[in-house]
Amino acid sequence: MAVTLKEVAERAGVSRSAVSRTFTQGASVSAKTRKKVEKAARDLGYSPSLIARSLATNRTKLIGLIANNFQNPVFLEVFDLYTRALQERNLRPLLVNLTDQTDPSASVQLLKQYSVDGVIVASSTLPPLFAHAFKEAQVPVVHAFGRFASTPDIHIVGIDNEHCGALAAETLQKHRYKRVAFLGGPQSATSAQDRGAGFTRRAKEIGLEIVSSLYADAYAYNSGQQAMRELLEDRRFEAVFCGDDLICMGAMDAARDAGLSIPQDVGFIGFNDMNMAAWQAYSLTTIRQPTSEIILSSVDLVVSMLDTPERAPEVRLFPCSVVERSTLRPV
Template structure:
């Protein structure tokens, strides 16, 4: 159909064996310069390029990496996909993108990715349960869980941040600005990132006897969810002075709700986000937020994946990167 040139035809044209052609195209193989030139000439004339899938059959390596996620409504994930695809490409790996939105069962995706013999899988999500990543490990395919839950006994490789510490950091930050009545507006209750941020948040609150804290959840990491939850909160008799939102996009939704109700930020209500996505720095958003070093997380995830390709049974580790507050316009300045 597609008239694709095969190795055999190149061999015939060059008047050499098929193995010779194969060797000319695999570096490190034993080929003389003369032979290589002869083969390359024939290949060029025929427009040949080797079939990566056929060769994977014998080499056992496809250079395909499953990139699975379910965050297609959080703008930070555009940055995530950009960094992942470029990083993988730069190392000669190909991302097979899997959209897990609405998928509750790891089975299907595991099966599918095994059918395509991916060399490894990157699970890029904090809203997918840890069991999802583990399912890949159980199927004996190397897996890195980026933005996953850090645990003292990691079952799979995790690269991300310390979400509990972020929760604590948020409270310290709000406390330093003199807020006495604060709240956590989390993402979906089932997301490990939400759970951990909340638990760090509450842990730190316990250290500040004068601070009153509350919490509630949005049902997704999305603008609409944040807006909806904040509208609900504003209908309650006495809302908090400042909110730590579990994500920037949630924060932006909350900001929208607050302004719609005629309140002003940061004077009436303060907002602290988490992620520091590109958009949060835009002047029309200007969100004070905790920076998550996604560039480093992704680079490190890829390096870890590459290392695992050589050493599949590598002992699992967690790579945790520190976060820090970036000061913009949605939180009052610190009063000294």
């Protein structure tokens, strides 16, 4: 069916190796044969089979991309950036959707079977153990949006969530809030834990009183909405720090539904600065997570591991910053 190396070789009147060499980077072929081969290939509409090449070279140019949150639109930005960054480097993403049902070890197995060249775990909710499984299986792995550890045993690219939580506390204080609430992401997520911890610690330090504290059950709109309703039962807070923009939007809608206006009756600060945070209906003051830097950096990292797999584990942290919009009262 498809045109093969052999046919091209015959037509060009050269050996199969000659054809192979004209199609592999940095191999030595004379200008003359290269020309002959290229003509023959063009005539026949030949393009080398990546499968066969992969088998021979033990390289697939496939990068496993593991994600487990398809509810949060941030991830669409994430996919967009990943697919583009990989495509530019002549790599392909093999997308794995890790639902709660799927057995983690199964997907390790799976990606091993496809012999992906590397894996990017793009999730702030997956436990580190997950990325480890790949390290153990000897496949280059980087955990993007993962939990920062001072003595990492795998590559981590992300932010210092603890510090960013503290930043939220400072921002609330700057806006002269005294009593606040914390509405975090799912408690099982390391990112949610760390943001909460940093927020709590710093709040204590600067005399900001946390009157309520609650973890939503997912990084999702509905979860934020529902958690906010609960929070509203005992409304002694003047502002809420939400561990995620999407949760924050749900929370804001719940607050408005209860007849509160923002920021007059209650202030909000979110986390991520997703595209939608700038929408007029929300115009969310939020902590910006440098998504695109994290993604580019994690791709670069995984690429460099292709050549030097034994690279020492590295942590790359990017700074977050406050984006002021209109959900906190003017200072």
